[in-house]
Amino acid sequence: MQNCATVKHRSVIYCSTHRYFNIATETTTQPLKTWEEIPGPPSLPIIGEIHHFLPGGSLYKLEGYNLQNHLYKTYGPIVKMKGHFGGPDVVMLFDAESSAQILRAENNSPKRPGFMSLEYYRKVVKRKKGHSDKYTGLITDHGQEWRELRSAINPIMLQPKSIKAYNEALDEVAQDMVARMKSLRNENNMIKTKFSEEINLWSLESIGLIALGVRLNSFDFNLPMDSPVRKLIKMVHEFFAVADILDFKPSIWRFYPTKTFKRAMKLYDELENLNAEFIKKTVMRLKTENKPDDEKSVLEKLIDVDEKVAVLIASDLLFAGVDTVANTMIFIFYLLAINPDKQNKLREEVMNKPDRRPYIKACIKEAMRLMPVAFGNLRETSREYNLLGYRIPKNVFVIICHQHMALMECHYPRPHEYIPERWLVDKDDPLYYGNAHPFAFSIFGYGARGCIGRRLAELEMEVFLARVIENFQIQWLGEPIKVRQSVVNYVVEPFNFIFKDV
Numbered sequence: 001m002q003n004c005a006t007v008k009h010r011s012v013i014y015c016s017t018h019r020y021f022n023i024a025t026e027t028t029t030q031p032l033k034t035w036e037e038i039p040g041p042p043s044l045p046i047i048g049e050i051h052h053f054l055p056g057g058s059l060y061k062l063e064g065y066n067l068q069n070h071l072y073k074t075y076g077p078i079v080k081m082k083g084h085f086g087g088p089d090v091v092m093l094f095d096a097e098s099s100a101q102i103l104r105a106e107n108n109s110p111k112r113p114g115f116m117s118l119e120y121y122r123k124v125v126k127r128k129k130g131h132s133d134k135y136t137g138l139i140t141d142h143g144q145e146w147r148e149l150r151s152a153i154n155p156i157m158l159q160p161k162s163i164k165a166y167n168e169a170l171d172e173v174a175q176d177m178v179a180r181m182k183s184l185r186n187e188n189n190m191i192k193t194k195f196s197e198e199i200n201l202w203s204l205e206s207i208g209l210i211a212l213g214v215r216l217n218s219f220d221f222n223l224p225m226d227s228p229v230r231k232l233i234k235m236v237h238e239f240f241a242v243a244d245i246l247d248f249k250p251s252i253w254r255f256y257p258t259k260t261f262k263r264a265m266k267l268y269d270e271l272e273n274l275n276a277e278f279i280k281k282t283v284m285r286l287k288t289e290n291k292p293d294d295e296k297s298v299l300e301k302l303i304d305v306d307e308k309v310a311v312l313i314a315s316d317l318l319f320a321g322v323d324t325v326a327n328t329m330i331f332i333f334y335l336l337a338i339n340p341d342k343q344n345k346l347r348e349e350v351m352n353k354p355d356r357r358p359y360i361k362a363c364i365k366e367a368m369r370l371m372p373v374a375f376g377n378l379r380e381t382s383r384e385y386n387l388l389g390y391r392i393p394k395n396v397f398v399i400i401c402h403q404h405m406a407l408m409e410c411h412y413p414r415p416h417e418y419i420p421e422r423w424l425v426d427k428d429d430p431l432y433y434g435n436a437h438p439f440a441f442s443i444f445g446y447g448a449r450g451c452i453g454r455r456l457a458e459l460e461m462e463v464f465l466a467r468v469i470e471n472f473q474i475q476w477l478g479e480p481i482k483v484r485q486s487v488v489n490y491v492v493e494p495f496n497f498i499f500k501d502v
């Protein structure tokens, strides 16, 4: 059992009684420890900690949850990783209260760096080519520019009523996808084609319909491999792969244009052009139509505000909204497949309660807690902090390791079990989710910069899951699923799902 109070490097006990102390306030009479004193793997000049990840190193072959758990157990709730090859120093937080401290304090103008190579492409490469737009996009802008973009999109994407209006359209996509799945099964009721690609088609079709207002026809069996839709999916995958190498792994691209860096610049260019093509076609069509507000797509609503902004935002929605939702959906299917009692309970609800479905929401939430699509979130500090008794300087990258925190016993009892009920039980039940620190699980991020696609993602997943559960008994064959951590978490093949007719 992993208990927050058992961390050997800390004198602070805050969690086992479900009371959370503000550690910064507790220790104000003691001198702050320095940046250098923050525990972490010893680093070497220039290369930082890379040697630990090489054969024989203490972190060799560790990744994802296992890496986080190793760091937490070895160094405690705050771990420093030195930047390598000109990259920034990073602090990893496994402590919910300190995460809250950073996320709340940075909420005024939150800076989430992350996709540095994409930012370089949009702010340096593109501008050298003559693009002079004030904005570069939701993901890569910060400060005033980001705030302006965000305030244009917030009312469209975050109001439950405007998202609910897409229910029927999403259901149509879900039903089409179920029909496609039926026709793609072999004699053992397994999907003959690559399952992850199939789910990506569903996710792209859904987001395409909402963002652009058109059916992309991703489910067309005659879709050529070099069609724009397939190209887009391939490019989004590739985008995450190159961003992982350049931005989240040691890379010297800041000093020398590596092969991957060159590939990335070309890919970002191709991806933006492809997105622009999709969007241009839609914009032209929309100019000839005049729909009532509640039937308009996100792009249509944004065009009413500002056409250039509309194109930028729709482009970011397309690539941030495909892999995230698709992979989450695969994790949900898997957890329901290996927990047939939960699946049957869900089916009961889906078949009998069309209007109110709390259990489906709980199944999705619990899957995201147990198998999140992203392991953490990021903020750059805009000032100094006192975290857990250490001085954290300005301009440091802080990673909020929410995957690890959401699997801590002190927050969620029986943390490695799939128990959707924990999101529904009363206060006096020990499983009650409200006993956890509110920042222990923050899959969609936090505050002003939190995921703009959250409500849409939730609705997409609910609608599709209901249709799948109504039609199929999902089973999983053989060894447990394997997950590969990249910028987002992916399932490694084989996809041993069985979709039997109910």
Ligand code: HEM
Residues within 6 Å of the ligand: 112, 138, 139, 150, 207, 316, 317, 318, 320, 321, 322, 324, 325, 328, 373, 374, 376, 377, 378, 442, 443, 444, 445, 446, 447, 448, 449, 450, 451, 452, 453, 454, 456, 457
């Ligand atoms: C299960 C699905 C999803 C998960 C877990 C997820 C998670 C996240 C997280 C953690 C962030 C960072 C938030 C922060 O910094 O506090 C984020 C940002 C973002 N997400 Fe999502 N997301 C999902 C689906 C989507 C979808 C469907 C879309 C598009 C419709 C989308 C578009 C975006 C965009 C554009 C941002 C950047 C927002 C900004 O910086 O202002 N996401 N997402």
